[in-house]
Amino acid sequence: MAEKIFPYNQLLEFTRNVFEKIGCPPEQAKTASRALLSADLRGIDSHGVARLSGYVRLWEVKRVNATPNIRIIHETPSTAVVDGDSGLGLVIAPFAMQIAIEKAKAVGTGWVSVQHSNHFGIAAHHAMMALEHDMIGIAMTNASPLVAPTFSIDKMLGTNPICVAAPAGTEPPFVADLATTTAANGKLEILQRKNLDTPTGWVQDKEGNPSHDANILKKGGALLPLGGDREHGSHKGYALGAVVDIFSALLSGANYAPWVPPFPAYVPMPAQQPGKGIGHFFGAMRIDAFRPATDFKQSMDHWIQGFRNAKTVSGEEKVLVPGDPEREFEILRFKNGVPILDAVVNDLEALAEKFSISFL
Amino acid sequence: MAEKIFPYNQLLEFTRNVFEKIGCPPEQAKTASRALLSADLRGIDSHGVARLSGYVRLWEVKRVNATPNIRIIHETPSTAVVDGDSGLGLVIAPFAMQIAIEKAKAVGTGWVSVQHSNHFGIAAHHAMMALEHDMIGIAMTNASPLVAPTFSIDKMLGTNPICVAAPAGTEPPFVADLATTTAANGKLEILQRKNLDTPTGWVQDKEGNPSHDANILKKGGALLPLGGDREHGSHKGYALGAVVDIFSALLSGANYAPWVPPFPAYVPMPAQQPGKGIGHFFGAMRIDAFRPATDFKQSMDHWIQGFRNAKTVSGEEKVLVPGDPEREFEILRFKNGVPILDAVVNDLEALAEKFSISFL
Numbered sequence: 001m002a003e004k005i006f007p008y009n010q011l012l013e014f015t016r017n018v019f020e021k022i023g024c025p026p027e028q029a030k031t032a033s034r035a036l037l038s039a040d041l042r043g044i045d046s047h048g049v050a051r052l053s054g055y056v057r058l059w060e061v062k063r064v065n066a067t068p069n070i071r072i073i074h075e076t077p078s079t080a081v082v083d084g085d086s087g088l089g090l091v092i093a094p095f096a097m098q099i100a101i102e103k104a105k106a107v108g109t110g111w112v113s114v115q116h117s118n119h120f121g122i123a124a125h126h127a128m129m130a131l132e133h134d135m136i137g138i139a140m141t142n143a144s145p146l147v148a149p150t151f152s153i154d155k156m157l158g159t160n161p162i163c164v165a166a167p168a169g170t171e172p173p174f175v176a177d178l179a180t181t182t183a184a185n186g187k188l189e190i191l192q193r194k195n196l197d198t199p200t201g202w203v204q205d206k207e208g209n210p211s212h213d214a215n216i217l218k219k220g221g222a223l224l225p226l227g228g229d230r231e232h233g234s235h236k237g238y239a240l241g242a243v244v245d246i247f248s249a250l251l252s253g254a255n256y257a258p259w260v261p262p263f264p265a266y267v268p269m270p271a272q273q274p275g276k277g278i279g280h281f282f283g284a285m286r287i288d289a290f291r292p293a294t295d296f297k298q299s300m301d302h303w304i305q306g307f308r309n310a311k312t313v314s315g316e317e318k319v320l321v322p323g324d325p326e327r328e329f330e331i332l333r334f335k336n337g338v339p340i341l342d343a344v345v346n347d348l349e350a351l352a353e354k355f356s357i358s359f360l
Numbered sequence: 361m362a363e364k365i366f367p368y369n370q371l372l373e374f375t376r377n378v379f380e381k382i383g384c385p386p387e388q389a390k391t392a393s394r395a396l397l398s399a400d401l402r403g404i405d406s407h408g409v410a411r412l413s414g415y416v417r418l419w420e421v422k423r424v425n426a427t428p429n430i431r432i433i434h435e436t437p438s439t440a441v442v443d444g445d446s447g448l449g450l451v452i453a454p455f456a457m458q459i460a461i462e463k464a465k466a467v468g469t470g471w472v473s474v475q476h477s478n479h480f481g482i483a484a485h486h487a488m489m490a491l492e493h494d495m496i497g498i499a500m501t502n503a504s505p506l507v508a509p510t511f512s513i514d515k516m517l518g519t520n521p522i523c524v525a526a527p528a529g530t531e532p533p534f535v536a537d538l539a540t541t542t543a544a545n546g547k548l549e550i551l552q553r554k555n556l557d558t559p560t561g562w563v564q565d566k567e568g569n570p571s572h573d574a575n576i577l578k579k580g581g582a583l584l585p586l587g588g589d590r591e592h593g594s595h596k597g598y599a600l601g602a603v604v605d606i607f608s609a610l611l612s613g614a615n616y617a618p619w620v621p622p623f624p625a626y627v628p629m630p631a632q633q634p635g636k637g638i639g640h641f642f643g644a645m646r647i648d649a650f651r652p653a654t655d656f657k658q659s660m661d662h663w664i665q666g667f668r669n670a671k672t673v674s675g676e677e678k679v680l681v682p683g684d685p686e687r688e689f690e691i692l693r694f695k696n697g698v699p700i701l702d703a704v705v706n707d708l709e710a711l712a713e714k715f716s717i718s719f720l
Contacts, residue, residue: 076468078438079649107467108436113650136606149667151676156667164603166610174606176599182592199591208673226586226593231559232542233586239536239682240600242667243524246496246534250526250659251650257666274662289439290473290611299610302634306617307509307516307602313568316511322599 004345005337011049012037014348014359018052021355022059023066024088032090038125040338043329046186047122050344053351055088055118057265064088064118070095077107081252082114086277089120089141093280097126097139100284104135108289113252116277119143119263123163124177124326130165130284131173134293137165138283142248144267145258147181148222149238150230153208155222156258159184160244165323167287169297171304175323180241181223188214188223201228247281254279364705365697371409372397374708374719378412381715382419383426384448392450398485400698403689406546407482410704413711415448415478417625424448424478430455437467441612442474446637449480449501453640457486457499460644464495468649473612476637479503479623483523484537484686490525490644491533494653497525498643502608504627505618507541508582509598510590513568515582516618519544520604525683527647529657531664535683540601541583548574548583561588607641614639 012033019029036055040048058064068087072080080099084092096112103110120126123139130137143158161184163177183202191198191214198212205211206220210229213221226237249256255275262269287293310319340348352359372393379389396415400408418424428447432440440459444452456472463470480486483499490497503518521544523537543562551558551574558572565571566580570589573581586597609616615635622629647653670679700708712719 074650076646076649079468079645081650108439109469109471111469111645136611149670149679151672152667152670152679153673154670154679156670156679164599164606166606174602176603178593178596178599180596182587201592204673226596227542228592232561232588232592233538235680235682236538236540236586239524239538242534242682243536246524246526246660246663250656250663251496251645251647253651253655253659256659257663274659285439285471285611286436287611289436290434290441291613295613296610299613299616299634300606303606303610303617307512310509310512310514310516312511313513313564319509319512319516320595322595322602 002342003339004342005339007337008037008041008334011040011338014352014357015049015052017357018056018351018355019088021357022056024091025067028088028091031094032088035090035094035121035125039122041330041333042122042124042326043333044122044186044326046184046189049340049348051119053347054263054265056351058118061265063261063265068092072099078103078109078111080112082112084114084117084277086116086118089118089278089280092117093120093126093139093282094129096280097129097137097282097284100282101130101133101135104284104286104289105133109283109285112282113247114280114282115249115252115254115275117254117280118278120280122177123161124165124175126282127163127165127177128173128175131167133284134167134287136167136285136287137163139163139280140244140248141280142245142254142256142260142278144260144262146185146217146223147225147241148204148208149225150235153206153222154258157238157241157245158260159223160241162240162244166300167297168300168304169294171301172327173323174300174304174321175326177326180226180237180244182226182228182237183223185217185223188217201232244281249275249279251281252279362702363699364702365699367697368397368401368694371400371698374712374717375409375412377717378416378711378715379448381717382416384451385427388448388451391454392448395450395454395481395485399482401690401693402482402484402686403693404482404546404686406544406549409700409708411479413707414623414625416711418478421625423621423625428452432459438463438469438471440470440472442472444474444477444637446476446478449478449638449640452477453480453486453499453642454489456640457489457497457642457644460642461490461493461495464644464646464649465493469643469645472642473607474640474642475609475612475614475635477614477640478638480640482537483521484525484535486642487523487525487537488533488535491527493644494527494647496645496647497523499523499640500604500608501640502605502614502616502620502638504620504622506545506577506583507585507601508564508568509585510595513566514618517598517601517605518620519583520601522600522604526660527657528660528664529654531661532687533683534660534664534681535686537686540586540597540604542586542588542597543583545577545583548577561592604641609635609639611641612639
């Protein structure tokens with residue numbers, strides 16, 4: 001798996017150019033490229049620039065609208081439903097999160113459910129928008145059905161991630177961003193490239209038997225909810241994924257469960273469409289709607305330091321706080337550049353050629 | 361493990377009597393006994409009347425205040441912080457949930473963080489209060505530190521459960537109520553009584569090694585976050601438990617992390633007390649703050665039926681929807697009575713004698 005290192009700004013600029021070439025207004029192209037590249041910076045390589053050609057293909061088959069009329073279709077003082085008009089989730093999500101933040105400024109909290117969207121990149125990028133306002137940020141989304149609930153062969157849910165970001169004082173913020181499956185699809189892709197088996201509890205085959213085959217999804221298999229099997233709590237991972245689906249799609253009128261549109265443009269849309277596009281859910285809670293922000297942040301510092309100083313099991317250097325690994329990636333890659341696999345570089349070069357723009 | 365069957369109403373009446381005997385006002389005794397007994401009805405035997413003598417002991421050592429001044433100490437249109445004045449969590453939680461519901465009526469959603477409380481029974485009882493108002497209900501709580509985060513030997517979190525309840529139309533409601541650990545403590549107690557080992561990924565010993573000993577908590581061991589170990593996603597269970605702690609205690613000013621007061625009255629309070637009592641968090645979201653409730657409930661029915669009709673793995677009869685097993689218990693036990701272990705019966709008889717009330 002050869003790779004090359006590219007400066008973050010070069011990748012950002014290229015991505016912005018591509019989004020402009022498919023017709024995104026300049027401001028939206030900027031928003032989308034920042035959202036997409038935040039994944040590469042934070043070490044979530046599966047959700048970053050590696051997906052750029054995928055978004056372009058969705059636009060080519062007219063499943064992404066480059067000039068959407070993103071708007072609120074219903075609201076109360078603390079809630080809104082946003083219609084994304086089939087735009088890029090990378091643009092719709094920051095729009096919706098901003099509404100949640102404005103509502104939190106006005107009445108303490110804001111909650112926005114989104115219909116008619118597409119994949120929004122990583123949840124953390126959107127949830128973290130709340131931090132500079134001394135708010136807790138929440139972001140979640142449903143996704144293409146790849147996950148079999150406990151006792152099911154059918155794939156009924158996506159990896160349905162949840163992110164919660166909370167500000168601290170002198171410590172960096174707490175940022176928990178997790179798929180509600182034992183392992184996300186990106187982890188399988190890494191094993192596929194290395195020709196390795198998966199651990200127990202990650203996937204099952206098309207008959208629902210436990211499997212260790214990293215390629216099993218291509219053979220009719222499924223990802224498993226966090227917990228793996230019933231004895232290890234998979235009904236909990238399933239329930240959490242279901243909650244994400246309900247908040248993101250049932251509250252907004254988006255597609256849900258096995259009827260969520262697939263990300264790959266070559267996979268046909270489900271015959272049944274009970275809603276519109278895919279769904280997201282965002283929340284913002286103003287800290288001082290509960291307690292003075294300085295008190296909260298002081299407690300967060302104490303909390304974080306408590307975990308960092310916990311005694312570790314033999315062989316482990318330290319107990320991590322959610323968000324630590326991603327923040328370390330972010331600092332390093334912003335400074336030293338982002339490693340891109342050769343296969344992805346080829347993909348980006350093909351995009352450069354298609355749109356007559358320079359990549360290097 | 362011999363057991364006897366008691367009618368629900370008899371247990372409820374007895375529990376109400378005991379709460380009155382320790383000085384609870386009659387209305388609060390009624391609220392508390394209903395909350396406690398809902399666990400027995402729903403099959404969560406570890407959290408029901410089996411804990412009644414534990415609550416009494418907390419009152420005896422003056423850690424439970426039978427006549428608390430439960431009040432809002434801060435609020436905005438969509439939020440509140442409640443000071444439980446060291447009362448029974450079984451009383452404070454319904455009080456706080458009711459505030460969340462009232463705020464949701466006014467501005468779409470309501471969010472209440474609680475300090476200075478005690479254990480509140482099962483989360484589902486409180487979250488489900490929202491259902492009759494066509495709202496989604498959310499309840500969570502922190503708890504005594506029994507859980508070691510990923511890579512930690514120290515026990516830094518409680519089993520920190522989350523419940524989300526959402527109404528449906530012709531189908532029964534969706535009710536996900538889950539500890540953020542692979543298995544809750546009650547599951548260990550069942551294995552202890554049967555003299556059985558735990559499956560892999562439930563507990564570790566005092567040095568952080570994997571263990572199968574159902575009695576390991578008494579030997580310095582710990583429960584493990586949902587996922588079990590890093591390879592199986594325990595950092596996700598840990599992150600979810602941490603979110604519960606932040607919402608319940610850091611937002612309210614309750615104790616958090618390893619400083620949460622223990623439930624057993626004989627366990628000394630932690631030397632350090634960074635907050636007050638234990639913390640809870642409640643939410644209510646009015647469905648029609650997002651979308652007409654009839655549309656939502658129709659979609660929920662379709663969603664639920666989709667899961668129920670999913671193809672099952674060999675040997676399993678059906679795919680369950682979160683809340684199904686507890687609802688089946690509730691129907692059966694309300695009709696046929698609640699089985700109580702002989703050890704618990706002895707406990708209740710001792711209470712009857714102590715307070716000169718009749719049990720049978």
